[in-house]
Amino acid sequence: MEKQQVDTPEADEVLDTCGLFCPEPVMMLHNKVRDIPVGAVLEIIATDPATQRDIPKFCHFLGHELLAQEVDGKLFRYWLKTS
Numbered sequence: 001m002e003k004q005q006v007d008t009p010e011a012d013e014v015l016d017t018c019g020l021f022c023p024e025p026v027m028m029l030h031n032k033v034r035d036i037p038v039g040a041v042l043e044i045i046a047t048d049p050a051t052q053r054d055i056p057k058f059c060h061f062l063g064h065e066l067l068a069q070e071v072d073g074k075l076f077r078y079w080l081k082t083s
Contacts, residue, residue: 007068011042015042017044017045020046022051025046037082039082041082042081043077044078045075045076051076051078052069064081064083066079
């Protein structure tokens with residue numbers, strides 16, 4: 001898969017879930033958004049391809065805004081704004 005480059009927002013916090021597999025990245029994300037203020041931008045870095053499905057659904061169901069996502073080979077990056 002070729003690299004998809006996007007303009008990425010500046011993150012207030014970063015969550016690195018590299019090496020973890022479903023459901024761990026989303027569980028860690030759930031805990032992290034509880035610890036950061038509303039309106040903060042969180043960057044999530046992952047290696048699990050399932051995050052391409054799970055993180056957008058997480059944002060949709062919990063009302064967070066998915067600002068951007070990027071794929072670079074086997075590395076997946078997401079930026080969400082907490083609500």
